[in-house]
Amino acid sequence: MSIWEMLAVFGAGVSAGAINTVVGSGTLITFPVLLATGLPPVTATVSNALGLIPGSISGAIGYRKELAGQGHRVLRLSIGALIGGLTGATLLLTLPSTAFETIVPILVALALTLVILQPRISKAVQRRRELNGTTARFDGGPLLVVGLMLASVYGGYFTAAQGIIYLSLMGMLLDDTMQRLNAVKNVLAAVVNSVAALFFLFVADFDWTAVALIAVGSALGGQIGAKAGRRLSPTVLRGLIVAVGTVAIVQLVPR
Numbered sequence: 001m002s003i004w005e006m007l008a009v010f011g012a013g014v015s016a017g018a019i020n021t022v023v024g025s026g027t028l029i030t031f032p033v034l035l036a037t038g039l040p041p042v043t044a045t046v047s048n049a050l051g052l053i054p055g056s057i058s059g060a061i062g063y064r065k066e067l068a069g070q071g072h073r074v075l076r077l078s079i080g081a082l083i084g085g086l087t088g089a090t091l092l093l094t095l096p097s098t099a100f101e102t103i104v105p106i107l108v109a110l111a112l113t114l115v116i117l118q119p120r121i122s123k124a125v126q127r128r129r130e131l132n133g134t135t136a137r138f139d140g141g142p143l144l145v146v147g148l149m150l151a152s153v154y155g156g157y158f159t160a161a162q163g164i165i166y167l168s169l170m171g172m173l174l175d176d177t178m179q180r181l182n183a184v185k186n187v188l189a190a191v192v193n194s195v196a197a198l199f200f201l202f203v204a205d206f207d208w209t210a211v212a213l214i215a216v217g218s219a220l221g222g223q224i225g226a227k228a229g230r231r232l233s234p235t236v237l238r239g240l241i242v243a244v245g246t247v248a249i250v251q252l253v254p255r
Helices: 003-022 027-036 041-051 053-062 071-094 103-132 141-157 162-173 178-203 208-229 234-252
Strands: none
Touching (some): 003 178, 041 053, 041 071, 053 178, 071 141, 071 178, 162 178
């Protein structure tokens, strides 16, 4: 890489780390930049996954206050995320890229719809629970575990917009604030990125220069994103999720 390409990759890493911590979809910044430096698509995907690990961990640390009291929930959901992430990483190396090109934009669009409708749906679900005399399960039940596992399959395959999908699923099935759910999202993203990256270390080609630049940049960006994201109101955070998700759909629609 030239010095300018290295600066571009580092800057993309900072931006991706910040966006991933607040919303998700940071891969939509780093991936095109890596391709522009001349890396093949699979090598760029693998290098990106490795480089974003420090950013995911940094973002989770930045949200540590919101994680308080969620240890059991995080552990239960992380098991499904780990299995899904490993499955997705395996699919990346065995399936053609066209296998996901059609379903991914549809999946992200559905997730955005759920994010937009989440307040109304949550109120309707709460009213129904009150009528039936039941309460929401703290861990979301088997439906959430399975849903997040499937989302993690996609996350291990490409990662773009996985955070949006996580937040939409948790928003439907968990009775908690957006900021606390965002904290859980950051941990799940770190789990998926880590397990996928460890798998890639043994079976795929990657570019260490790109990995190092994104790693340092995303770690810095994770802290920036955590400080900014924790100040956002639920409405603003939801609006930002929709805005970023819309851009993601435009980028992911096959041309």
